[in-house]
Amino acid sequence: DGGITQSPKYLFRKEGQNVTLSCEQNLNHDAMYWYRQDPGQGLRLIYYSQIVNDFQKGDIAEGYSVSREKKESFPLTVTSAQKNPTAFYLCASSLRPGSTERGYTFGSGTRLTVV
Amino acid sequence: GQQVMQIPQYQHVQEGEDFTTYCNSSTTLSNIQWYKQRPGGHPVFLIQLVKSGEVKKQKRLTFQFGEAKKNSSLHITATQTTDVGTYFCAGSRRPTGTASKLTFGTGTRLQVTL
Numbered sequence: 001d002g003g004i005t006q007s008p009k010y011l012f013r014k015e016g017q018n019v020t021l022s023c024e025q026n027l028n029h030d031a032m033y034w035y036r037q038d039p040g041q042g043l044r045l046i047y048y049s050q051i052v053n054d055f056q057k058g059d060i061a062e063g064y065s066v067s068r069e070k071k072e073s074f075p076l077t078v079t080s081a082q083k084n085p086t087a088f089y090l091c092a093s094s095l096r097p098g099s100t101e102r103g104y105t106f107g108s109g110t111r112l113t114v115v
Numbered sequence: 116g117q118q119v120m121q122i123p124q125y126q127h128v129q130e131g132e133d134f135t136t137y138c139n140s141s142t143t144l145s146n147i148q149w150y151k152q153r154p155g156g157h158p159v160f161l162i163q164l165v166k167s168g169e170v171k172k173q174k175r176l177t178f179q180f181g182e183a184k185k186n187s188s189l190h191i192t193a194t195q196t197t198d199v200g201t202y203f204c205a206g207s208r209r210p211t212g213t214a215s216k217l218t219f220g221t222g223t224r225l226q227v228t229l
Contacts, residue, residue, distance in 0.1 A: 033216070042119070042203060043158070043219040058216065090157055103148050103160025104217065 002027045006091050006107035013078070013085070013114050021076045021110045023091035030096050032074040033104065036060060037088040046089075049074055078112065086114050117142050119206050119220040127226040134194050136223035138187040138204035145207050147180055147187045148217065153200045194227045201225070 004025040013019045025032065031050050035043040045058030049068040063082025068074055074093075078085045088111050092104040118141040128134050138147065146165045150158035162171055164180035164187060171178045177190040187204055201224045205217040 035219070040124070040221075042121075042221045043205075045216055045218075048216055101163060103150070103163060104158075106157040106159070108157050 004091055004093055004105055004107035006089075006110050008110060009108065011110055011112045013112065015114055016080045018077055018079050019112065021078065021089055021091075021112070023074045023076065023107060024072055025074075025091075025093045025105075025107075026072060027093060027095075027105060028071075029093035029105070030071070031094045032068070033092045033094075034058075034064075034066065034074070034076045035090045035092065037090060037109075043090065046076065085112055087112060117206070117208065117218045119204060119218050121202075121204060121220040121223050123223055124221065125224045125226070127228070128194050130195060130227055130229050131193050134191040134198070134225055136189050136202050136204075136225075138189075138206075138220050140185045140206050140218075142185070142208060144184050145209055147184075147207075148205045149178055149187075149189055150203045150205060150219075151200050152203065152222075156200075158203060191225075194225070196227050196229065198225060199227050 007022045033048040034046040037043050044060050046064050047055055047058050047066040049055035052068055052071050055066050055068050063079055065077045088109050090109045091107040094104050121138050148163045149161040152158045162178050167184050168182045169180040175192045179188045201222045203222045204220040207217050
């Protein structure tokens, strides 16, 4: 079955370390997104990519970086510059940029904790 | 920037009671989507509304898009324990088919007890 795979499910990081979260999809979707979810808040957009080798900052991009070298993959790096990185990170994809008829498909998320 | 608020933040009902969550945007939306996130899970797409005043139904769930396209509601009739979760609305300012991004609401957490 097609879907989005995020790994790892749980991740612990020491302060000052960079860490990369994996997101892979086999849905042949063009657009991919990274969201951050904190308790009591909605999902906030970090970065999104509409096509390979192109991506745009979302609302809270500071302290994060991404790459889109392959259509299937959109990894997110949480850098040491991110002041409060402990959160639940969700990757999503959609068929085409702006295509919303079928909504976004989300991965199962990565829960990052800074220790 | 665009803000999307939902009320209530939390509601606890007994099984069989009805439930409604309201979504309000600071700007006019092109379309609005609704998602459900079970505890410990990830958001799952429920439906999209595009037209002003549009009403759509999915079994016990009724979705409505306001006439001004700045608000929306989700109503669940006769809740069941399987309805437990957080319901998010998400809006886009650009028409479907053009590059756009969704802004998610703050969510309403629904708890259902027997």
